[in-house]
Amino acid sequence: MSEAVQRVRADRQWWKEAVVYQIYPKSFFDSDGDGIGDLAGITEQVDYLDALGVDAVWLCPVYDSPQADNGYDISDYRSIFDTYGDLADWERLLSELHDRDIRLVMDLVVNHTSSEHEWFQRSRRREGEYADYYHWRDGRPAAEADYDTDDGPADEVAPNNWESIFGGPAWAYDEEREQWYLHLFDESQPDLNWEHEAVREDVYEMMGWWLDRGIDGFRMDVINLVSKTPGLPDGDPDGGLVGAEHFMNGPKVHDYLSELVAEAIPDDDILTVGETPGASVEDAQRFVGEDGLSMVFQFEHVNVGHEGDKWSLEDYSLVELKESLARWQNGLADEGWNSLYLSNHDQPRTVSRFGDDGRYRDRSAKLLGTLLYTLQGTPFVYQGQEIGMTNAPFESKSELRDVESINFVEEAIESGAAESYEDVRDAVETVGRDNARTPMQWSDDENAGFTDGEPWLKVNPNYDAINVEQARADPDSVWHYYRELGDLRADRDLLVYGTFDLLAPDDEQVFAYTRTLADERALVVLNVSAQAATFAVPDEAGDDLELAIANVNAPETPGSTVELDPYEARVYLTPADSTDRPTTTNSDST
Numbered sequence: 001m002s003e004a005v006q007r008v009r010a011d012r013q014w015w016k017e018a019v020v021y022q023i024y025p026k027s028f029f030d031s032d033g034d035g036i037g038d039l040a041g042i043t044e045q046v047d048y049l050d051a052l053g054v055d056a057v058w059l060c061p062v063y064d065s066p067q068a069d070n071g072y073d074i075s076d077y078r079s080i081f082d083t084y085g086d087l088a089d090w091e092r093l094l095s096e097l098h099d100r101d102i103r104l105v106m107d108l109v110v111n112h113t114s115s116e117h118e119w120f121q122r123s124r125r126r127e128g129e130y131a132d133y134y135h136w137r138d139g140r141p142a143a144e145a146d147y148d149t150d151d152g153p154a155d156e157v158a159p160n161n162w163e164s165i166f167g168g169p170a171w172a173y174d175e176e177r178e179q180w181y182l183h184l185f186d187e188s189q190p191d192l193n194w195e196h197e198a199v200r201e202d203v204y205e206m207m208g209w210w211l212d213r214g215i216d217g218f219r220m221d222v223i224n225l226v227s228k229t230p231g232l233p234d235g236d237p238d239g240g241l242v243g244a245e246h247f248m249n250g251p252k253v254h255d256y257l258s259e260l261v262a263e264a265i266p267d268d269d270i271l272t273v274g275e276t277p278g279a280s281v282e283d284a285q286r287f288v289g290e291d292g293l294s295m296v297f298q299f300e301h302v303n304v305g306h307e308g309d310k311w312s313l314e315d316y317s318l319v320e321l322k323e324s325l326a327r328w329q330n331g332l333a334d335e336g337w338n339s340l341y342l343s344n345h346d347q348p349r350t351v352s353r354f355g356d357d358g359r360y361r362d363r364s365a366k367l368l369g370t371l372l373y374t375l376q377g378t379p380f381v382y383q384g385q386e387i388g389m390t391n392a393p394f395e396s397k398s399e400l401r402d403v404e405s406i407n408f409v410e411e412a413i414e415s416g417a418a419e420s421y422e423d424v425r426d427a428v429e430t431v432g433r434d435n436a437r438t439p440m441q442w443s444d445d446e447n448a449g450f451t452d453g454e455p456w457l458k459v460n461p462n463y464d465a466i467n468v469e470q471a472r473a474d475p476d477s478v479w480h481y482y483r484e485l486g487d488l489r490a491d492r493d494l495l496v497y498g499t500f501d502l503l504a505p506d507d508e509q510v511f512a513y514t515r516t517l518a519d520e521r522a523l524v525v526l527n528v529s530a531q532a533a534t535f536a537v538p539d540e541a542g543d544d545l546e547l548a549i550a551n552v553n554a555p556e557t558p559g560s561t562v563e564l565d566p567y568e569a570r571v572y573l574t575p576a577d578s579t580d581r582p583t584t585t586n587s588d589s590t
C-alpha cells in the first residue's frame with residue numbers, strides 16, 4: 001500500500017468525508033402556518049435532505065430565545081423556542097435524521113447569552129457567583145474620555161471605546177446594577193465572562209447535556225471572541241472595528257478552547273467547527289492542532305473585495321480569491337482540516353456573491369458547487385444554495401428583519417451618511433443578512449410553498465422560476481448537479497484526502513487546480529468569468545484523465561488546451577484505483 005493511502009486510512013474521519021447542510025430554522029419549512037419555520041417542518045423534509053445526499057445537518061439555534069438576533073440570543077440553553085416546537089419535536093427530528101444516516105450538528109452560542117437568560121438576571125442582581133458571569137464595569141468620567149456614548153448617567157461614558165459588531169458602542173448601562181456591561185453584538189446579547197471558571201464549567205455541563213441526547217457535533221459561534229485582554233483597555237480608534245485587537249483571538253483563547261475540547265468533547269468522532277472571524281491560517285493551525293477542533297470557519301475568502309467595512313463591497317479579484325483559498329488549502333493540508341463554504345445565514349447568496357445571478361445563474365451556481373465539492377475540506381451547503389437561490393430585493397427598510405441591517409440603515413441616516421433608505425439600499429441588497437434568510441423556495445405555490453401563513457420575511461419574488469419542485473423535475477438543474485457532485489466525492493477518496501495544487505495563480509479568469517492521491521489525480525478547471533477563456537493544461541496534470549462532471553457539454557479528455565465557455569466548469573479524473581474508499585477504517589491490510 002502506498003504511503004499516501006496509508007496516511008488516508010490513519011486520518012479517516014466521517015466528518016472529513018461528509019457534506020454538511022446548514023438549516024436556518026426560521027426560514028426552512030413552516031408546518032403550522034404561523035409564517036415561521038419550525039422543527040416539525042424540518043422533520044417533514046428529512047427525505048428531501050436524504051435525496052440530496054447530505055451526510056449531516058448543522059442546525060442554527062433552536063433554543064429558547066427572545067429572537068433579537070434570530071436565536072443567537074439564547075435565554076435557556078436546555079429548552080426549545082416554543083414557536084419552533086419542543087424537546088419532543090427536536091428528538092423526533094434527531095431520530096428521523098439518524099434513521100437516514102444523517103448526523104446532527106447543533107449551534108453552540110457561548111460567547112454571549114440573551115439578557116433574558118437567568119444567568120444575566122442573577123448577575124445584574126449581583127447574586128453570589130453569578131455577579132461575575134458577565135463583564136461589568138463602572139463608567140468612565142465623561143470629561144476624561146475622547147469618545148461619547150449616549151447611554152448611562154449624564155457625567156459618564158462607557159468604560160472603554162470598543163465598538164459593537166452590530167454598530168454603536170459595545171457597552172450598555174444597566175439601571176438595576178448601576179454598571180455597564182459588555183456586548184460585542186446586540187445590547188440584548190451580553191458577553192459571558194470566560195475568566196470566571198464557573199461560567200466555563202456551566203458551559204461544559206450544558207454541552208454534555210446535549211451530547212447525552214445523541215448529537216454529533218457543535219458549530220461554535222464566534223468562539224475566538226471569548227477571551228478579552230485583561231483590564232479591557234481602549235482599542236485603536238483608527239484600526240477598523242474599535243477594540244477588535246482586544247477581543248478577536250484574545251490572549252487566553254487557546255487555553256479556553258483546548259480546555260473546552262478536553263472537558264466537553266468526548267472524542268474526535270464529534271464534529272467541532274469553530275466560527276473564527278479574523279483568524280489567520282496560523283491561528284487556525286492552532287485551533288485545529290493543539291486545541292483540538294475538527295475545523296474552523298475562516299472569513300478571509302468571503303471578505304475578498306470588501307474595502308474597509310462589510311457594507312462596502314467592490315468586485316472581487318479572482319486572483320486574490322485563489323491566493324487566499326490556496327493559502328488555506330496548503331496551510332491546513334498536513335496537519336488540520338479545512339471547512340469549505342461560500343455562503344451561510346450571515347453572507348449573501350453564493351451565486352450573487354461569487355457568480356452571476358442573472359444570465360449565467362444556472363451555470364455559475366454549478367461552477368461554484370464544483371469548487372465547493374472539489375477543494376480539500378468539508379463542504380457546507382447553505383439551504384437554497386442547491387437550487388441556486390439568489391439575493392433578494394428589499395424595497396424599504398420596513399421589509400428588513402435583520403438587526404444588523406436595520407442598525408446599519410438607521411445609523412447611516414442618523415449620522416447623515418445617507419439621506420434615506422434608497423442611498424443604502426444597494427449595500428443592503430448586496431451584503432445584508434436578510435438575503436440569505438428569505439424563505440426556502442419549495443415550489444411556485446403562494447409563498448414559495450414555505451408557509452400557508454404570512455412569512456416572517458418576504459419571499460424572494462423569483463420563486464416562480466427558482467424552486468425545489470422545478471429543480472427536482474429537471475435532470476439538468478443545479479439540484480441534480482449538486483447530487484452528482486456529492487456522489488462523485490463519496491466515491492473517490494482522491495476528492496476528500498488528495499493534496500491540492502493551484503495551477504496558473506495569475507490567471508484572472510480561470511481557477512484551476514489538481515488533487516493528487518498516490519497515483520490518482522483530478523484536474524479541476526473553472527472559468528469564473530462571463531467571457532470565454534483558454535487554459536493550457538500543464539504536463540503535470542497527467543495524461544490519462546477522463547471527464548467526470550461538467551456544467552456544459554465538454555470533451556471526454558482535456559487535451560493540451562481547454563477552451564472554456566463563460567462559467568464553464570469541468571472535473572477530469574484518472575480512473576479510480578481499486579483500493580479506493582475501503583469499507584473499514586484504519587485497516588491493516590496491505
Ligand code: NOJ
Pocket residue numbers: 069072073109185221222275345346
Ligand atoms: C455569528 C452568527 O453566525 C451570527 O448570525 C450572529 O449574529 C453572531 N454570531 C452573534 O451570535
